[in-house]
Amino acid sequence: MTSFDCIVIGSGNAGCCAAFSARESGCDKVLIVDVCPPEWVGGNGFFTAGAFRTVHEGLQDLLPIVNNVSAEQAGLIDMDPYPREEYLRDIMRLSNDKGDPVLAGALVDASRDTITWLATKVGLPFMFSFHRQAYDVGGRQKFWGGMVLCTDDGGKGLIAAHQRALAKAKVDVWFNCPALEITTENGAVSGVVVQKDGEKIHLRSRAVVLAAGGFESNPQLREKHLGPGWERAIPPPLEPARLATGLAAIALAVWCVGDADAPKDGGERILTNQFTKSGYPLGIMVNSAGKRFVDEGEDYRNYTYAKFGRAIQNQPGSYVFQVWDSKTIGMLRKEEYGDGIVKKIFADTLEDLAEKLAANGLEAKGEFVQTVNEFNEAVKSYQAENLDSAWNPAVKDGMSTQSSNKQLSLPKSNWALTIDKPPFMAVKVACGITFTFGGVAIDPDTAGVISEKTSTTIPGFFATGEMVGLFHGNYPGGSGLMAGAVFGRRAGQAAAKLK
Ligand SMILES: Cc1cc2nc3c(=O)[nH]c(=O)nc-3n(C[C@H](O)[C@H](O)[C@H](O)COP(=O)(O)OP(=O)(O)OC[C@H]3O[C@@H](n4cnc5c(N)ncnc54)[C@H](O)[C@@H]3O)c2cc1C
Known part of the structure; x- marks a missing residue:
């Protein structure tokens, strides 16, 4: 036919x-x-x-279409329209x-x-995205960032x-x-x-x-429309063959923050989306020169991963490190940071962490330690001035690095916590392209x-x-x-x- x-x-x-x-x-x-x-x-x-x-x-609007909420659980959910x-x-x-x-x-x-x-x-099997879009706050599941649905x-x-x-x-x-x-x-x-x-x-x-x-799967088109260097970004997994539409594609793309060890030239059909690494609002990101380069708390993750991926691509070597301490390591999503999913680098002191990161591409150990120490000083200064504020990853809590005593030239505007309680953990990440x-x-x-x-x-x-x-x-x-x-x-x- x-x-x-x-x-x-x-x-x-x-x-x-x-x-x-x-x-x-x-x-x-x-x-x-x-x-x-x-x-x-x-x-x-x-x-x-x-x-x-x-x-x-x-x-109440969405409950009838999701398959993962019992009546008892529904009573423990906070979801703004x-x-x-x-x-x-x-x-x-x-x-x-x-x-x-x-x-x-x-x-x-x-x-x-x-x-x-x-x-x-x-017949899409919709669920509430508890694992990605909600945090447990005082025993209640508090959704954030506008988005609540995903498929089973x-x-x-x-x-x-x-x-x-x-x-x-x-x-x-x-x-x-x-x-x-x-x-x-x-x-x-x-x-x-x-x-x-x-x-x-x-x-x-x-x-x-x-x-x-x-x-996105075509390195020549990436270089042509996005610029030099983009031919080396981690593409999504599709076949390079594409329809020759002859359309003038606008030279912009969406980026995500992805595992630096993700396959560079093809898809991984088991881990798929687990290569994304979106835990940076709970910590900081530092480049190979030991410097922070974005405001990790600027907005909820699902509004920043695209542009932060692009920022990572523009750092020296096009890779950076995400860093946390024991206060937030346990809050990182298991699908992205679980054992066997990504290489995790642990240390008991910042100096030891810098040593270990140097073996993974950190070029400036002293700068790295100084960056974290300065960040910690700024967080402490904010906390000292705002004794009533409470850290809460499910709202923009305003807990920042900026106080009357101390401001960082690059703030962290929300969710700023000191990185001073061992063990410390870091993960090396690169830019992955989400779509063009x-x-x-x-x-x-x-x-x-x-x-x-x-x-x-x-x-x-x-x-x-x-x-x-x-x-x-x-x-x-x-x-x-x-x-x-x-x-x-x-x-x-x-x-x-x-x-
Ligand atoms: C890791 C990752 C996670 C993402 N997560 C989300 C998410 O949770 N939510 C969200 O909204 N978006 C997400 N995105 C973005 C989302 O994947 C895309 O927006 C969406 O899949 C695009 O769908 P599409 O059907 O337009 O194109 P595609 O999914 O790219 O499908 C295009 C199809 O066309 C075929 N094709 C191409 N050329 C030809 C040709 N000449 N002849 C015949 N067939 C051809 C391809 O083989 C392919 O199968 C994510 C992207 C990535 C990489």
Whole structure:
């Protein structure tokens, strides 16, 4: 069969949502093509934490769709609502107002309803993200950072659920099948040329949805769009083959803070998202010259990991050390910092820690000890002036390094605690790319691709996910998968109208 009602390019979260939606909305013959082999189905989605950021009205709003909360546990949860204004403000403030406000508004407005669709129609197994987005404060689980939902078993659970939904909906998926060209007739999309079993074939369809992800796996494109040195950053695990869209990708990407020992040239399908190292708000980060380089307490982790990853890439050698003492080591998430997950460097004195870090790339032992000592002095000075303040990782507690007696030139604005109680622990981290920004412009209602020449949509041509130009410079964690779902669903609905 070479004729379809809708062809989706890419089997990631965005493509799966588009294909399911097309089928649900009335397309009989829906095909997904993916360049990857079957065991790599799901694109980057497989490697995620499965975190979805949505507008919500608080605990009672979301309880009906999660599977990991008993009535007794529900009574011990503190969860503030996350209104549309806050979500929108988060996208725009993190992008320095350079994100697309119209697409951002559409994403935010549709997010809650799309979560219900994902849970009830697609069958995603949602949970509250206790392990990533909440801290135990006085026996209660206090959520922070706006985002509360993830899929059971993270990205693995997300993609498994998508596969089940597609199989049930009888959507065909062709693997090892790169899309080479989108064809048009009289200005409207007419199909896709793909490579299948060594042959080029023309598949006909009035609707084609681009969901082929970003350019992060391609070192040449990274160097071209992000600059020299980026060809060496740790990419996500996808195959380098990418759709040649000829689009002017905006040269910006999202970065995350990742394990320095993560595989440099391919995915690790067991540990996946566990290579991220997001415990820096509980400690400090120091570069190979022994200096801090970011305000680790500037904001909640899920608002800073992208830009801090980029800051790490720009440090000498493109690696740094995260450092804690015994007060917070026990609070680090086991998935990221557990035994066997990452190389942990322990010592009983700061001098001994500096010695051990020197064997792992620290170039300035004396500077390192001085940095930590100065940091400790500044924290003590703040605490002496603010005897009533209490350290609380679940709120922006204002416990900083800045007091009337002492200020650091680079503050830690929240969650500042001394690093003086052994054992000390450090982990070496590098920058990993989460996804790339920039891509096609789309109509917010239909996800129809807008032609640069005519500023109108191209009939039959849709895009969703990472291929869409929505974010810029930084983004609120969990909104990548959400955007793929919102616009994938709309693309599928619009595709069905062309049948
Ligand atoms: C470690 C990590 C953790 C993350 N965690 C989260 C999270 O918890 N929440 C969140 O919102 N975001 C997260 N992200 C970002 C998220 O992964 C992306 O935003 C999202 O997966 C993009 O989905 P997509 O479907 O658009 O593209 P992709 O997942 O990149 O899928 C694109 C697919 O298209 C295929 N393809 C490419 N070119 C072609 C071609 N020419 N022909 C056919 N097929 C092609 C690829 O093989 C791939 O399967 C994370 C990213 C990483 C790396």
